[in-house]
Amino acid sequence: MKKNFAIIGLGRFGSSIxxxxxxxxxxxxxxxxxxxRVxxxxxxxxxAVVANAQDESVLRSLGIRNFDHVIIAIGEDIQASILTTLMIKEMGNSYITAKAQNAYHGKVLEKIGADHVVHPERDMGIRIGHHLVSRNVVDYLELSDKYSLVELKVTNSKFFNKTLLExxxxxxxxxxxxxxxxGQEMIISPAADAVIQVNDTLMIVGGIKEIDWLENQMP
Ligand code: ADP
Known part of the structure; x- marks a missing residue:
C-alpha cells in the first residue's frame, strides 16, 4: 500500500531514506x-520545500498532521530536532521516527513521544565493530539488549559437512x-538435515553472548 511520508532534514541520513x-x-x-539540499x-x-521545521505555522501550512509517517532527520541541531518532534506529536497522529545524535538525545525523543528512535551512527559502529573483530561477520544487528542477528561465514572446519541437527x-x-x-542461493528456514558446507554464510538469531562465542569460533 502506498503511504505518504514527510522527511525533515536532508543530510546524509534523511536523503538516503x-x-x-x-x-x-x-x-x-x-x-x-x-x-x-532542497x-x-x-x-x-x-x-521538496525550503522551510524551517521549528516554525509551527510552517508545519501547519504544509499539512504535516495529514502524513502517515514523519521522519525527523535533523542531525547536529538537537534543539531543532526536539522542538520539531514535540510540535508534530502535538499536531496529530503521524507515526514519528526520529534520529538521535546520542543516548541523551534519544531518551528525550522517546519521552516526548517519538514512536521510533534510531541511532544510526551507534548502530553502524556496532556492526562495523563486529566485522572488525571477525571478518567472517558479514552483518550484525542488535534486536534488543539481549538478542541479535548475525550473518556469519563458516570458516571453522569442525562445522563443515555436519547437519544442523548434528x-x-x-x-x-x-x-x-x-x-x-x-553463493547466489538462499535457503530460508533450513531443515534439520541441511548440511553446512565450506564458505556457507549462516543467518543466526540468538543471545548476544552466544553469538559472540560463535563469532570467535570462526578464525
Ligand atoms: P546527517 O548526519 O544526517 O548528515 P546533518 O546534520 O548533516 O545530518 O543534516 C541535517 C539536515 O537537517 C541539514 O540539511 C539541515 O539543513 C537540516 N535542518 C536542520 N535544522 C532544520 C530545521 N529547523 N528545519 C529544517 N531542516 C533543518
Missing part, C-alpha cells in the same frame, strides 16, 4: 532549511539458524 522510499513507490515530502531533491522527492546449536546454545546463504 528519501531515495529509498521514492524507489519503493511512496510519496515523499522533503523539507530542509538549506536551499541547495534543489538537489526537487526531482527525486514527490515535493551441530544442534538450538539445544546447546539457544542459537537459531534462520537462513543459509550459499
Amino acid at each position: 528519501c531515495r529509498t522510499l521514492v524507489e519503493s513507490g511512496h510519496d515523499v515530502l522533503a523539507i530542509d532549511l538549506n536551499e541547495d 534543489n538537489e531533491y526537487m526531482n527525486i522527492a514527490t515535493h 551441530l544442534n546449536f538450538r539445544q546447546r546454545y539457544g542459537l537459531n539458524v534462520i537462513g543459509i546463504r550459499r
